[in-house]
Amino acid sequence: MGFADLSIAEIAVDYNVPVEDVLRLCDELGIAYKHPRTRLALEDVKAIISKLDRGRDSEPIAD
Numbered sequence: 636m637g638f639a640d641l642s643i644a645e646i647a648v649d650y651n652v653p654v655e656d657v658l659r660l661c662d663e664l665g666i667a668y669k670h671p672r673t674r675l676a677l678e679d680v681k682a683i684i685s686k687l688d689r690g691r692d693s694e695p696i697a698d
Contacts, residue, residue, distance in 0.1 A: 637677045638674055638675070638676055638677060639674070639676070639677045639679075639680040640674070641674070641675060641680050642671065642672045642673060642674055642675070643657050643658060643661065643668060643671045643672070643673055643675065644657075644671040644672055646675075646683055646684070646687075647671070650687045654671050657671075657683060657687075658671065660683050660686050660687070661679075661683065663686075664679070664682050664683065664686070666679045666682070666683070
């Protein structure tokens with residue numbers, strides 16, 4: 636498995652969500668980490684981003 640050059644904290648910044656939300660997703664998906672600076676496997680990053688994107692799609696659009 637390859638590694639993405641992204642940490643949990645960087646994903647949170649890129650997607651403008653709290654680090655705690657990304658850590659919660661890691662727990663839900665069974666992704667092991669030690670701290671928010673943990674570098675993640677490519678497949679894990681893809682799974683997290685997919686969940687974050689689905690969350691964005693379901694947000695109501697403001698008038």
